[in-house]
Amino acid sequence: MSRRGGGRQPEYRRDQPSPASQQVGGRGRGGGGGRGDGAGRGTGGGRGGGGRGAGAGGGGGRGRGAPPPFFTPTPPPAASFPVAPPPAVAPSSAASSSAPPPPTPASSSSPVASLTSGKLTLQDPSPMAQAAARPVSTKALAPPRRPGYGTIGEKVMVRANHFLVKVADTDIHHYDVSITPEITSKKVNRNVMSQLINLYRDSHLGNRGVAYDGRKSIFTSGALPFTSKEFVVKLENDDERSASASSGKPRRERQFKVAIKLASRADIHHLQEFLRGRQHDIPQETIQALDVVLRALPSEIYTVVGRSFYALCLGPKGELGDGIDYWRGYYHSLRPTQMGLSLNMDVSAKAFHEPLLVTEFIQKHFNFNLSRHLSDQDRLEVYFDENQTQTSVLQYFLDRYNMNLQYVSLPALQAGNDTKPVYLPMEVCRIVAGQRYSKSLIIMVLGENRGKQPQMGQWNMINKKMVKGGEVNFWACVNFSTRVNRNFPFRFCDELVNMCNSKGIVFNRDPLIPIHSVQPNHIERALNDIHKQCAAEHIQKQLKGKPLQLLIIILPDVTGSYGKIKRICETELGIVTQCCQPRQALKLNKQYLENLSLKINVKVGGRNTVLNDAIQRKIPLVSDRPTIIFGADVTHPHPGDDSSPSIAAVVASMDWPEGTTCEVAFESTGGYKPHRIIFYRDGVGEGQFSQVLLYELDAIRKACLSLEDGYLPPVTFVVVQKRHHTRLFPVDGQQTDRSGNIQPGTVVDTSICHPTEFDFYLNSHAGIQGTSRPTHYHVLYDENNFSADSLQVLTNNLCYTYARCTRSVSIVPPAYYAHLAAFRARYYIEGELSEGGSTSGGNAHPVEIRALPMVMKNVKDVMFYC
Structure with missing residues (x-):
């Protein structure tokens, strides 16, 4: 059973189709996505504290955008018709807002407002947790049990792509496999083992079913007739077949020695007891063994990429152009759930090189x-x-x-x-079929955002102003596009200034220096010249404040300059920028200009929206006491790239120059230290839960103790998972959003969730295209004793506080901002991000990793990464 609740805010896009089965319950509504730079402040807890942003342990992100107004989590919206309405967003109205306010969730304004980027420091390829030497908390390894189930909102029926699995009451035996000479190719490994099984199944393997993982393990249903044995297998060399056929020479054979040795026995009874709730430790080895068994046959007949299988027989292929096709396939995995062992299946598509001469x-x-x-x-x-x-x-x-x-x-x-x-x-020479295209696909057409009424996770800014408009007294503009004529930048800036002023931003109509156009091959010199001219003009006119508060940039027509511009402006010159795509700018579309005003406002210290419930202190466990909300994420380099590090970023509702001093800033702004800490952590796989708890929770403890002896505010640590394959589908066609997905605010905490631990799936956004992907939230530590309703509603309402668009988003904004921050930092060390793909591996010599440059002070005080 599922329920629906509220939430509101910026835009976040996801799409993916998928099969459906098991009916479960949920509540909900949805959101969107975006890109950008931004700045923002935030309020924490009841009073909260103004926030700015800073990045810790890494940082970065792409784009343009306004930082979320300050966050103030909201109380559970009242249960409402088909779905609990989104939190009420209160953009301070210029003209009285006639449009009905979005349902009760909240818009941007909560302790989570910004990323501090005092220091962007490189992290080890492992997540950001190698900071703490020895944990001071001994309770870090015990995730809390589910405190109950959510009750707020209307109950609705949804379907999930989970299928109940029945496991035979037969133990699975695990054997180690060693192949000599050692082979790195899984395909060759499988050929060797397939040949061995065909030759010896009846004589030496006891006619047992054998599943091979392609590496070092086989699993059998029942024991083999031996505990250790060595076999000899001969394979024809595939590379010699065509040559020998044409030349008449005998084919070459390769000989392999295969040693098989009993390693362990998977206890099926333990798994069954865990699924019944009688055992608390998850039998992960048993589940992995069953997963290998399930994957063994398709791994032999389909093309395997990650955990998915692809083949032309699984669906028609399509052409993507430039010698790239997409193949259809499917993904599956086994998961322990409340209803029993579940098979999670999802459709998939992947780009492959077109096979031809x-x-x-x-x-x-x-x-x-x-x-x-x-x-x-x-x-x-x-x-x-x-x-x-x-x-x-x-x-x-x-x-x-x-x-x-x-x-x-x-x-x-x-x-x-x-x-x-x-x-x-x-x-x-022929390009062989089944070769995965590993680079990022070039985006040929981008969709446009359109304003909609404040319903189903969306609202607009028509006849409304920002809650707190920023001030832009000193600004400049430079055009690097050759597509626009020399007069267009003047008209564009005039329209943009008018839009910003209409939304409550105090925007000086006259630029500090004349607007001008520059050839795109002189970007660095032009930015340095603008910086010098503005500083000189500031001194000559004896002006006060920053020499240049905002630089508006019309980007070059060819991609590849965005990262360079951000790196130069943010780490060398200390300039806050708003980049504009010439293709969009040329349209002078009001919706586009309105979106730019949202981003600009937070970059100059403004606040776009605030939650009504936050203002009225109606948010349980957050409004009553000063609370700081963190978001953290780690971005990793492409597979095979040995020269780039993993980069971690942390954002919070307060500004801090160092990762461990954010609470000092919170105290200096609000007059007190936070009484509660809520930490949303993205980028964590299920196999990393224990490690994250052990080190990162301990690091939080040590940071608190460094401020004051005995200062240990209660911590709630929540892992945010977006890269999963669970999909939810409406049963009732009347209870959908405009794209046919489940409504925003739908939450599921039964049936397909963990048998005993505190987790839930939340669809907080309205779908735009394809099948909406709910976000999975798993609580690893909870000293604040959240109820299911209070945490679900808080998380949903925070999704309406994203600063860069007027939609609720699909992932809680603190984690979203951390992702943007970490992504931005990658620009600093890699320049314009590559097209995605693997760089050539096999480097014999270690590559020196570049240090992250420092973000300039007047940039890191705002949410530059939005």
């Missing part, structure tokens, strides 16, 4: 004329064969493979390495 590829995607002859310098004529005999490529393939090459003028492809190259003609 290399000659066809260059002809199709590079418009290459195969009949065009190349000069001798462009093509390869000589090849040394195995006998070190010099011969032409044409003659070599004729002698060895009886093959006449057609495109003799084309250059050869180099395989092998520089010391021992292997040259192959293009026409004999």
